[in-house]
Amino acid sequence: MSTRRASRSSQPSSVAGMSDEQISDLLSKLRQLIPQLRTNHTDKVSASKLLQETCNYIRSLHREVDDLSDQLSQLLASTDRDSDQAAIIRSLLL
């Protein structure tokens, strides 16, 4: 029974049955998110460069999460407020 296969084999495209247009849509959507590439709106960015920048950006976000976790665990240790504080934070941030 061909279920997924049928839809994939219909398009004579380069990647797994999706048309090039869909791929470039996804790539441009991704490009919007990467700060370094967002400014070069007119320039064409190759897929390879886009993926590279995406990887770099995700790595930098992971590093930020690491640093912030460090900070937060230090603050957790130093503060001994109770859950009221959490309620205040929640109301401030929401």
Place this chain on the structure above:
Amino acid sequence: MKNPQRSPTNPGSLRSRFTQVFLQSLLRIRKHNPTSSSSSSHGEFLKRCRRVKVAAYVSMARAVGTRRAWSRATLWRARNGERQRNLLYGRCSKSNSRERSLGKRKRKKKKKKKRDNEEHSFGHAKKLQKLVPGGEAMDFCCLLDETAHYIKCLITQVKVMRSIADFYSL
């Protein structure tokens, strides 16, 4: 076809869901790891730090729910990570290598390298697969889609964590 652009990640609600879940996790961590200056050691600090980091990622995955492959992979990894580590390697290390070996065993990579469009970006796509949770099981298009969503959520996560840290450090 997957869901249309319904934006379940409306910044307001995703942010608030993540904030709630993450704050609850932080409180839990504080309760279960009471710190007193006499007993706290560097090792304990690192443990707590790691717990906070894992809590951040898991909280975001929980806020997103199971509608995204990356969030499902994160939740799965969190539930089964301990068991895997003990079974396979018996020591604490990054779970990336775990996922890589499991991914290879579970799924045969069916990508054909003949495709021109993918050839030069194939190497980078592989790197991206390792960065996005559950990426190794995705084809190129899913990977791009999941990556975009993952980045949006990471940005929200970082913003909220920063606000909490700023608030606590006042």
